[in-house]
Amino acid sequence: MDRQIDQDRRKFLKTTSLLGGGLVLGIQLSGCESSDNPRTTIKNMMTAQQQEQQSVDAAFFPNAFLRISADNRITVHVASSEMGQGVMTSLPMLIAEELEADWSMINTEFAPAHADFENPKSGRQITGGSASIRGFWQAMREAGAVARDMLLTAAAQTWGIDKDACYAKTGRVYQRASDQHLTYGELIEKAQYLPVPKSPALKKPDEFRIIGQPVPRLDNKVKVTGQAIFGQDIQLPGMLTAMVVRCPVFEGKIKHINAQTAKNIKGVIDIFEIETGVAVVAEHFWAAKKGRDLLEIEWNEGDHAKLDSDSIHQQFIQSINNGKVIIDRGNTKKILNLNIRDASMNHTSTKQQTAAIFETPYLAHTCMEPMNCTAHVQKDRCDIWVPTQGQEPTQKTGVKITGLPKEKVFVHTTFLGGGFGRRAEQDFVKDAILISNRLKQPVKVIWTREDDIQHDFYRPATYNRLTASIDKNGKPVAWDHAIAGSSILHRIVPFAGIIFRGKDDTSTEGAANLPYDIPNFKVSYAMVNPGVPVGFWRSVGNSQNSFVTECFFDEVAALGNKDPLKLRQQLLSKKPRHKKVLDIAAELSGWGKSLSEDHYHGIAVAESFGSFVAYVAEVSIEGAAKHEYIKVHRITAAVDCGIVINPDTVIAQIQGGIVFGLTATLHGEITIKQGRVEQSNFHDYPSLRIDEMPVIDIYLVKNAELPGGVGEIGVPPIAPAVANAVFAATGKRVRKLPIHLNKLI
Amino acid sequence: MTSLNVNDTLYEVDIETDTPLLWVLRDIIGLTGTKYGCGVALCGACTVHINGKPARSCVTPLAEVIGKQVTTIEGLSKNTLHPVQQAWIDEQVPQCGFCQSGQIMSAVALLRKKPHPTDMDIDQAMKGNICRCGTYQRIRAAIKKASTTSPGKS
Ligand code: FES
Ligand code: FES
Numbered sequence: 001m002d003r004q005i006d007q008d009r010r011k012f013l014k015t016t017s018l019l020g021g022g023l024v025l026g027i028q029l030s031g032c033e034s035s036d037n038p039r040t041t042i043k044n045m046m047t048a049q050q051q052e053q054q055s056v057d058a059a060f061f062p063n064a065f066l067r068i069s070a071d072n073r074i075t076v077h078v079a080s081s082e083m084g085q086g087v088m089t090s091l092p093m094l095i096a097e098e099l100e101a102d103w104s105m106i107n108t109e110f111a112p113a114h115a116d117f118e119n120p121k122s123g124r125q126i127t128g129g130s131a132s133i134r135g136f137w138q139a140m141r142e143a144g145a146v147a148r149d150m151l152l153t154a155a156a157q158t159w160g161i162d163k164d165a166c167y168a169k170t171g172r173v174y175q176r177a178s179d180q181h182l183t184y185g186e187l188i189e190k191a192q193y194l195p196v197p198k199s200p201a202l203k204k205p206d207e208f209r210i211i212g213q214p215v216p217r218l219d220n221k222v223k224v225t226g227q228a229i230f231g232q233d234i235q236l237p238g239m240l241t242a243m244v245v246r247c248p249v250f251e252g253k254i255k256h257i258n259a260q261t262a263k264n265i266k267g268v269i270d271i272f273e274i275e276t277g278v279a280v281v282a283e284h285f286w287a288a289k290k291g292r293d294l295l296e297i298e299w300n301e302g303d304h305a306k307l308d309s310d311s312i313h314q315q316f317i318q319s320i321n322n323g324k325v326i327i328d329r330g331n332t333k334k335i336l337n338l339n340i341r342d343a344s345m346n347h348t349s350t351k352q353q354t355a356a357i358f359e360t361p362y363l364a365h366t367c368m369e370p371m372n373c374t375a376h377v378q379k380d381r382c383d384i385w386v387p388t389q390g391q392e393p394t395q396k397t398g399v400k401i402t403g404l405p406k407e408k409v410f411v412h413t414t415f416l417g418g419g420f421g422r423r424a425e426q427d428f429v430k431d432a433i434l435i436s437n438r439l440k441q442p443v444k445v446i447w448t449r450e451d452d453i454q455h456d457f458y459r460p461a462t463y464n465r466l467t468a469s470i471d472k473n474g475k476p477v478a479w480d481h482a483i484a485g486s487s488i489l490h491r492i493v494p495f496a497g498i499i500f501r502g503k504d505d506t507s508t509e510g511a512a513n514l515p516y517d518i519p520n521f522k523v524s525y526a527m528v529n530p531g532v533p534v535g536f537w538r539s540v541g542n543s544q545n546s547f548v549t550e551c552f553f554d555e556v557a558a559l560g561n562k563d564p565l566k567l568r569q570q571l572l573s574k575k576p577r578h579k580k581v582l583d584i585a586a587e588l589s590g591w592g593k594s595l596s597e598d599h600y601h602g603i604a605v606a607e608s609f610g611s612f613v614a615y616v617a618e619v620s621i622e623g624a625a626k627h628e629y630i631k632v633h634r635i636t637a638a639v640d641c642g643i644v645i646n647p648d649t650v651i652a653q654i655q656g657g658i659v660f661g662l663t664a665t666l667h668g669e670i671t672i673k674q675g676r677v678e679q680s681n682f683h684d685y686p687s688l689r690i691d692e693m694p695v696i697d698i699y700l701v702k703n704a705e706l707p708g709g710v711g712e713i714g715v716p717p718i719a720p721a722v723a724n725a726v727f728a729a730t731g732k733r734v735r736k737l738p739i740h741l742n743k744l745i
Numbered sequence: 746m747t748s749l750n751v752n753d754t755l756y757e758v759d760i761e762t763d764t765p766l767l768w769v770l771r772d773i774i775g776l777t778g779t780k781y782g783c784g785v786a787l788c789g790a791c792t793v794h795i796n797g798k799p800a801r802s803c804v805t806p807l808a809e810v811i812g813k814q815v816t817t818i819e820g821l822s823k824n825t826l827h828p829v830q831q832a833w834i835d836e837q838v839p840q841c842g843f844c845q846s847g848q849i850m851s852a853v854a855l856l857r858k859k860p861h862p863t864d865m866d867i868d869q870a871m872k873g874n875i876c877r878c879g880t881y882q883r884i885r886a887a888i889k890k891a892s893t894t895s896p897g898k899s
Contacts (some may be wrong), residue, residue, distance in 0.1 A: 084841030085876045096899030214835060226778020226818035230843060233777035241772065285781075286764045291812065361780070368782055368790065368843040368877040417843030418877050449783045495846025515776035624795040648837055652880070656840055682787040682875060691868035693881040 059390045060146040060188035062196060064096060064116035065140060072171060074099070075107045077357040079125065080132040081389050083419035084112070084220060084656070085096040085711040087132045089217045091140055094133075097145030097210045098202060101184075102171030108218060113391035113411035114590040116346035125426050127538060130609035130709025133645055137707050145200035148189075155182050155192035203467055205643060205704055214648035219415070231387035231414045232446060234374040240269060240441040244431045246277040246455050249301040249517070249675035250531050254278060258296040259301035263509035265291045272597060274434040276427060281435060297656035301346040303532045304675040312530045312672065313359075314483040316463035320525040320610075324488050328434050350642055354559045357507045358550055360544035363459035363537055364685060369417020370452040373432035376442035377402050382409045383432065383442075387416035391422040397426045399434045420660070421536030425457055453685055456675040457535025459488040461505065462544050466552045469520075473562020478520035478572070481549065486534045487527045502527050506536070510545030510716060515578050515602055515607060516553070532672060538660055539712035542608040543719075547665075547737060551721030555733060564724065565591055565603055577705075578605050581614035582637040582700050589616035589636035599633060602725025606716035609709025611641035612701075613654070617721035618694075628741050632694040632722055638699060641713065642705035650710050651698050657714015658696055665719040667738050683721035750821025751776065752897075762808035767791045770817060778818035778846045782875070789874030792847040793817050799854035801873075816845035821853065829853050831841060832891035840878035848874045852888050861892050869884050 022313045059069040067075040076095050084090040092106050111117040111125075118125050121135030148168050156163040157174035174181040205211075223227040248254065256279055259271040263584050267287025278297055282288035292318040357508040362455040374385040375398075382398045391411045398409035404564050416423055432445040447455075462485035487504040504527060506513075512523045534699060557567040565586050572579040582605045583732040586592075591601055635658055644650055665688040671678045723734035732744035750758045751774060758773050765784075770776045770793070779802055781852055782790030786801040793802045794816040795809075821827045826834070829852050839845045850873070855862055855870035862870070876884070 084839075086840070214836070217839070219825075219842065220834045220837065223839040223845050224833045224849060225821075225824070226776075227845045228842050229777070230780070233771075234782060235775060235777070282766060284760075286768040286772070366877060368780075368788075368841060368875065370781070373761055375828075415843075417842060418841045446781070449785075449788075458747055539826075647751075649807075652837065652840060652883070655882055656879035659881065660877070681785055682783055683785075687875045687877060688879070689872045689875060690881040690884065691872045693885070 002107075005580060008313060037695070046508050046724065051258050054575035056065070056690075058188075060147075060192045062150055062191070063143045063709070064114070065143040066099075066147055068147065068184050068188050070071045070185045070188060071207050072102070072105050072183050072663045073107055074171075074184070075109060076103050077111040078108050079111045079119065079136065079385075081391075081413055081416050081419065081423070081533065083387075083389065083416035083423065083651055084245075085132070085215055086646060087127070088219050088331040089215060090133060090645045090649055091136055092218070093210050093215055094136065094140035095144035099148050100168035100170065101144070102180055103210065103215070105171055106169050106218070110413040111391070113395040113409070117391070120444050121440050124390075126390040126660070127419065128389055128421060128424055130611075130711045131282050132711065133621070133707045134610060134709060141202050142200065146197055147203055149197045149200045150191045150194045151187050153194050154187040157181065158187070160191060163544075178327065197568060202367055203302065211643070211645055211715065212647070215646055215650070220326075221242060223362035228415045230369050230417045230418070231372045231374065231385065234385045234414065234444055236374065236376065236442040239374070239444055240281050240283065240439070240443045241285050241288050242279050242431070242435050242443050243292050243448070243451075244274065244277040244279050244280040245295060245297060246451070247299045247455065249531060250304045250307070252299045252304070252675070254297060254300045256298040262291040262294040265294065270439070271295065272438070274431070274438070275433050275527065276434065277650055279435050281439065282727060289448070296400065301382075301675060307531055308673045309671045311462065312461065312528075314526050316461075316526075319528050320463065320465055320482050320484045348580065351470055351472045351561055353467060353469045354555055355465070356555060356733070356735060358464040358466065358552065360462045360464075360547060361668065361737060362461040362534075362672070363422045363664055363668045364453045364670050364679070365418070365422035365537060365684065366453060366454040366682075366687065367416075367418030367420060367422055370449050371422070371428035371447040372373060373428045374442065374444040375429075375432035375436040377433060377436040377440060379402070379440075380408060382433065383412065384410065384429065385412045385414055386429060386432075387397060387414045387419075388429065389419045389421070390426075393424065393426055395431050397429045398433055401430065401437055409712050420455065421540070422540040423458070423624065425535060427511045428457070447530050449682070450680045453670075453681065454677055456670075456677075457491070457533045457692055459490065459537030459543060460534040461532075462507070466472045466548070468552070468556045468559075469558040470556065476516070476518045476567075479514065480522045481504060481514075482524045482526065483507060483545075484526040485544075486532060488534050488536060488540070490529055491534055492525065504505045506541050508545070510542035510606065510608065511549055513607070514549055515575045515605075516568070517574055531675075533621040537740075538657070539608055539715040540665055542606060542712070543664065543717040543735075546604065546606040546608075546721040547723065550606070551723050551734060554602075554720075554727065556726045563592070568603070568605065577640050578607060578614075579614045580701060581605060581612045581640050583636035584701065585616045585636050588638070588699055589618070589634075591616055598729075600728035602721045602723065602728055604717040604720035604724060606713075608716050611639065611708030611710065611713040613640075614638045614723040615658075615717045617718070617725045617726040619729060621726075629743065630691070630726060630739060632662065634695045634697070635721070636695065637698045638701065639713070640701035640703065640705075641693050641708040641710050643707045644700055644702075645707060647700055649709075653710045654714040655696050657712065658718050659693070661715040662692070662694075662722070663719030664715075665722050665737060665739060666692070669738055700741050747811060749774075749807070749810065749842040750813070751815045753814075754893065758807070760807065762811070763806050765803050766793065766805045766807055766815065767802040770802060770815075773797070776817050776819050776845065780843055780846055782844070786873075788844070789847040789851060790844050791848075792850040792874065794850060794854060797854075797857065799851050817844060818850060820850055821849070825854065827844075828894050829856065829891045831872040832887040832894065836883045837888060838880050838887050840880055842879075844874060844876045844878070847881075848876065848884055852884070852891070856888065856892055
């Protein structure tokens with residue numbers, strides 16, 4: 001009975017594997033540095049797929065994540081999207097550890113959209129929330145352990161000896177009594193008919209030999225030779241290239257299209273209206289671009305035509321002052337209070353009070369690779385090649401538009417040229433499927449950088465009013481933080497404002513969980529949704545709230561004449577992991593000791609996604625009067641993310657998080673005028689460049705805590721560390737991002 | 746028909762000569778290692794070499810490269826890795842990888858001109874290349890590493 005189920009399951013896994021993204025895209029990367037990766041054009045991949053078919057037919061599939069072939073190759077299905085964070089290497093490391101695999105035989109494929117590949121943490125096949133390792137930590141190790149156990153049984157049966165007399169090591173099973181051995185490839189035939197063990201024993205951390213090692217990334221070689229296939233690079237026979245022109249005003253609609261001249265452009269094939277805008281379909285990008293530039297469109301700009309940054313700002317202020325939430329255009333609710341430890345907020349020991357207003361702007365993601373998607377809708381199937389953070393939502397989009405059953409909608413995940421939360425969205429996926437659905441031809445939709453910046457789902461802008469009181473010893477005794485901002489949840493789930501009664505954790509994280517021991521504590525949230533589409537942006541609510549709370553904390557410390565580090569240490573006595581990273585960063589940076597002339601330190605700590613990060617920033621103010629600018633010289637970081645899978649990847653992610661956060665600290669600001677985003681490319685929405693790059697020193701705390709998140713945790717504390725250093729340098733407070741030296745208080 | 750020399754191969758392309766080289770490479774010839782990131786010479790993702798000098802292919806019309814030698818990431822080194830590519834791997838530079846073709850092309854051009862660049866030289870030569878993943882510290886380290894291993898030419 002069980003055996004039958006196992007057989008059916010294996011058949012299914014083979015089918016899934018062959019129809020899935022990995023093989024069609026052929027991104028098979030080997031752990032063996034010397035092996036030659038196949039040239040990764042699609043045509044070659046198709047041939048590779050046929051060759052692969054034979055070896056897949058004969059392979060051993062202990063579970064959805066793993067395939068072992070007779071030639072000893074181990075293929076791991078990577079369920080998360082590779083957007084730079086290194087999952088393509090770190091997830092296979094988890095399997096290889098328990099499988100006792102020979103790392104040089106590891107190949108990877110991006111998994112297709114399928115329930116088997118849901119992240120156990122979120123229950124969805126979405127890469128986000130720094131959840132890949134946290135979600136798959138158990139599942140991937142178990143997948144490896146199951147296979148190892150079956151291979152051991154197969155070997156024991158082959159030799160007619162007890163299983164305990166065998167052990168597995170680097171891709172082989174050995175007899176304990178002799179050095180006789182069989183390779184995994186030699187055992188698969190027998191192994192595949194064995195029952196799948198339910199709960200195989202997992203290794204203890206001190207037995208790890210791969211986990212914890214700085215294993216080189218598997219995707220390096222294709223990424224330095226131009227062979228890695230990103231969404232933008234998809235080429236299919238008969239493929240067309242399209243652009244979609246959207247109304248510049250949020251939610252505006254098309255009134256009239258004049259496509260006469262545009263259609264005359266050589267290479268332009270068709271121009272038509274789709275749900276998301278006007279599609280310009282051409283033989284290649286440049287023809288589409290030329291056609292698009294000649295297109296005349298009259299828009300019905302709709303309700304948001306007059307929206308601008310000032311009016312949004314006014315709505316924020318009003319809602320905080322009136323205690324009302326503007327959930328959706330005029331639909332108001334009372335402000336919600338969260339985490340009230342003592343709502344009365346009246347305490348006799350209060351000596352002094354301080355109050356401040358902090359503001360953070362809307363931000364675009366500007367992934368290095370602008371949004372794109374390729375789709376081929378046919379009568380009986382729909383293929384989607386896409387750099388996506390969400391295979392499951394992508395498949396759903398395909399089902400919705402084509403009406404095909406989900407088994408007929410195939411999601412082929414490419415490499416992602418950055419994600420940062422942007423690529424779980426479906427707008428660019430819709431574009432491609434809608435157009436291909438109409439033309440029944442393969443269509444690649446490419447967004448220009450301007451489209452990408454002006455039609456993003458922005459990190460919500462916020463307006464924050466904070467008040468705090470200290471007692472006669474300078475110790476904070478009350479903290480009151482009111483946040484006004486737009487809700488991501490409300491945008492994603494219509495009526496979320498009503499369902500969640502005005503609550504949105506993605507807006508209050510990093511504020512509602514303030515780690516400091518302050519007896520009277522209140523955080524309130526005023527949801528204001530003026531019509532700017534908002535979305536998940538690397539570290540989400542933590543990205544603004546860490547800035548606001550860690551800067552205000554320094555102000556409170558100053559009110560009581562306390563050293564900002566010492567006061568933090570004092571109020572973190574019940575938060576040992578926060579305190580430890582803080583202590584280490586302070587120690588390594590030489591906090592409180594003398595610095596080079598005119599250099600100043602600022603400090604901040606943040607917990608996010610189950611990990612803890614503290615930074616000390618060293619800055620100076622450079623340049624002549626009126627042309628002064630902030631130079632960030634050095635960031636000293638201490639990071640506790642629990643058990644570290646690949647230390648080099650963690651370090652890379654912290655470096656990357658710092659750069660991403662510095663861009664927002666020093667440059668990032670999206671402003672709205674007449675319902676439009678004013679910025680359009682890297683000249684007015686700049687990114688940090690190499691000449692602004694500080695030296696970064698990172699210390700990783702070693703402990704046996706469960707793995708925490710990594711991809712996002714580097715962002716939150718960077719803005720406040722720099723802002724606090726700017727105060728040290730200028731004597732003036734930063735209350736607004738990005739930091740403008742002429743707007744300090 | 747326009748003839749075009751890319752990576753020592755002659756291509757005949759049937760496209761208007763005002764088309765930027767980037768799209769000729771990617772959409773007509775099928776060399777997709779050179780990336781589109783901004784289209785207006787602000788990000789460096791599309792960097793190639795024209796007669797050995799770094800250029801932003803997104804703003805270089807086809808007409809300008811007729812009779813010249815274009816080198817892309819695919820043509821940087823035949824069969825083996827170029828020392829700069831090797832240094833990139835040694836230092837584990839790439840994250841998402843999307844900017845790296847352009848970064849490497851800029852770095853190779855820098856090292857050809859200045860085999861032992863200072864930090865300032867690196868800033869000057871590389872600040873036109875954005876990396877949204879923030880790999881700058883490793884890029885700097887890899888360039889320095891390559892400057893000790895590379896003969897300074899390819
Ligand atoms: S695409 Fe050419 S510089 Fe950005
Ligand atoms: S590695 Fe991702 S943009 Fe540079």
